Amino acid sequence: MEQIRFDHVTQRFRLIRERPDTLREVFARMLHKRPRYLPFEAIKDISFSVKKGETVGIVGRNGSGKSTTLKIIAGIYSPTTGKVSVNGKVAALVELGAGFSPDLTGRENIFINGLLLKMTRREIRERERRIIEFSELGEFIDSPIKQYSSGMYMRLAFSIAVERDPDILLVDEILAVGDAGFREKSMERIMDFHRRGKTIVFVSHAMTSVKQLCTRAILLHKGKMVADGTPGLIYEKYEAILKQAGENI
Amino acid sequence: MDCGSLQPPAARPLLPARYSLKYPIPAVVRPNYSEDAAFFRNSKNPIRTDISGARRAMLQLFREIKNNHELIWALAIKELRVRYKNSALGFLWALLHPLLMMAVYIIVFSTILGRGMDNYGVFLISGIFPWSFFSQSTNYSVSTIVGNSTLLKKVYVDKSVFPVSAVLSNLVNFALSLIALVVILIAMRFPLHWTWVYFPVPVVFLCMFALGFGFLCSAANVFFRDVSHIIQIIMSAWFFMSGVIFPLDVIDPKYQIILKLNPMLYIIDLFHQAVYYGVPLNLNYAILSFVCSLAVLILGYAIFRRLQDMFVYYL
Structure with a gap:
């Protein structure tokens, strides 16, 4: 096809x-x-x-x-x-971190970014654990992402983007x-x-x-x-x- | 058709055959749209204004809002969160800010200046709060597409999401400022009229108006960034034209006609009527406001929709 x-x-x-x-x-x-x-x-x-x-x-x-x-x-x-x-x-792994708000925490950004990438609330809630685990952010997930290193930032972005189906x-x-x-x-x-x-x-x-x-x-x-x-x-x-x-x- | 023959072409009918002459010629003929043509053919009354475009636009807007309602909410809440983040009082400011503003207005205008009208301060705040909802929504909407340019260049999102959530976040703010309004009225021992039940009516009109105007401004700002500068001036001129701070009849009748052309005058006055005067819904005003708001919403979104695919090239 x-x-x-x-x-x-x-x-x-x-x-x-x-x-x-x-x-x-x-x-x-x-x-x-x-x-x-x-x-x-x-x-x-x-x-x-x-x-x-x-x-x-x-x-x-x-x-x-x-x-x-x-x-x-x-x-x-x-x-x-x-x-x-x-x-x-279609899901694109190009938009890494587009739409992140620096003042919000990693967890809050997972939510917003997930919705922007056309996931539903429920899907995000179900996959939140997996996203955090994959991103290896640990306890940093509840800190505002303006404090992240660029590597952490990209890791979080990738982990969200790749959770789509x-x-x-x-x-x-x-x-x-x-x-x-x-x-x-x-x-x-x-x-x-x-x-x-x-x-x-x-x-x-x-x-x-x-x-x-x-x-x-x-x-x-x-x-x-x-x-x-x-x-x-x-x-x-x-x-x-x-x-x-x-x-x- | 045989193009080689030299026979004269057959006489062509004046009208395409599909429009029977039994009926007058339709007001809007767009033969390219076969479904419209069918509409005119089958209609008992073929002379109609063509509203199918407006209807289609509205249906699309509803669909986009429905499909993205989770995102719209999340963006609106995010907007509010970011606004109050890192302040000691946090979300309380959404309540405190209008409360203090109103207190200032009341003190200045009721005790120092207001001599002509009873409780002028109440008249003032019952108009100023809806107005500031409108003007803030507009201020947010104007820059919402341009402000999200990096996002729009990288992710495909329905663009209408941004103006809608800009209005929504300000609507939440407005709802909180209502609590402040009631608190002030009680503190002033101003009666809470039963006409408060009509309060939601102009709120709906105002939302429609703000949304339509927001679509218009946000789209225009993509192509001419000047819009975001000029809009501030337009809004302050509009403020004085809308009877927010004075009733219409204090104006010289010669100039009243100019102000009466402004649909916002009626919407704001509906708020005055519900809160300050305590008179039941003025049906003329309500219908007028509704028609104008709907027109602005349809026009704003129709223009936005037509231009939205070009946004990305101008961001």
């Missing part, structure tokens, strides 16, 4: 040119009729589809359109042209969370989604984690889709692109 489908999708943004700071510049701009915005296409004419249960990696350098693709799947952007269809409940899981460069032990645990959680037959879309510029997780990969370069195939094949093509740019994988 097809779960995600992109049909010639293009996403255009308006790139703001530097704003005029002084009145003189305002008038100068009015005279020259320079546009204040430049159109910028983050992804251009991309088509692919993902079947249920697949784990797909999207790779590419910075600015290749990976995150934009993910945000379109998540429904945050609506594409400028083309058609997108997504069947099933989606059909499609979107993961964006997230495995840089916490120390090695926590990272392994997180990876295990994501693998668990895979074992339960969920669809996973995984975004990374590091080929190693893609090879480890995914059965298929898509390579983006400057907003265009360059290749779609096995991680091994993509690895080679990606290497070629990087070599051109004088970087190492």
Whole structure:
């Protein structure tokens, strides 16, 4: 069953040119009729589809359109042209900590954040223990999160986000969370989604984690889709692109 | 159709065939919407104002509120929590603040200034509290979409959640300030009229008005951040136009007509009537207020709904 489908999708943004700071510049701009915005296409004419249960990696350098693709799947952007269809409940592990209130305690934030991530009150109450346990926050959970270290913050955010029960899981460069032990645990959680037959879309510029997780990969370069195939094949093509740019994988 | 033939085209009817001439031409014809066309075709009285858009918008708003009611509550409570966090008296401030404010008004206006009207202080506070609910809701709503920009860029949430919870949290505050109002009235030995039973009526209108206006302002502020600055000035001008601090008849009749164009005047006066004058619900005022509030709500949300998908590109 097809779960995600992109049909010639293009996403255009308006790139703001530097704003005029002084009145003189305002008038100068009015005279020259320079546009204040430049159109910028983050992804251009991309088509692919993902079947249920697949784990797909999207790779590419910075600015290749990976995150934009993910945000379109998540429904945050609506594409400028083309058609997108997504069947099933989507959960994105990209929004880590968005919507946290620094003044509230970890426990209170679990509640608010859980609701923002479309869990119900009951689900949150049932899973609260598990979330706290997974985050390894212990007694800090009742302190305001403005006092947390950045690692604690991310751990809490990840623990909430991963408690959802989606059909499609979107993961964006997230495995840089916490120390090695926590990272392994997180990876295990994501693998668990895979074992339960969920669809996973995984975004990374590091080929190693893609090879480890995914059965298929898509390579983006400057907003265009360059290749779609096995991680091994993509690895080679990606290497070629990087070599051109004088970087190492 | 055979495009190659050179035969003259068949004469085209003036109206599309589906509109029978038995009936007058419908006021609003949108042939692209087949269901609307069917509506006009089947209707006994085809001349109608097209309200299907408004109805659809309202249905969607109800659906969004229903689906997100837990989140809306949580955000409203969070707002209040954060407001009173780290203060020694905490939530008590929600009660204490209006109480002290009213005490100041009463002392200043009843004992020092108020000579013209009996118990002018009561007139004042019975208008000022609903008004400050409205103006605070607006102040909160204006920045609610822009203020949650990081969230909206990362998580898909129904955007209407934010203005609704802004109004809701201020409504909770307003409810607490009512307790303060009653306390003050009792302390002043001002009679609690039986007309208090009508009190919820203008509250509902005010909520609808505040919500609609909040949708409008929060959407506008995404595209023009100037809105958040200008709104303060608009609100203070509006305050003096709304008869909060004086009854309408102290105004020169020449200018009364201008004030009468302001729907907020009627809503605020309904509060005066229930608390200060102790007269039963003025039905004309109530109907007028209801119609205006509903119109503002529909218009505000319809605009918000149309623009909401673009918010993320401007945040």
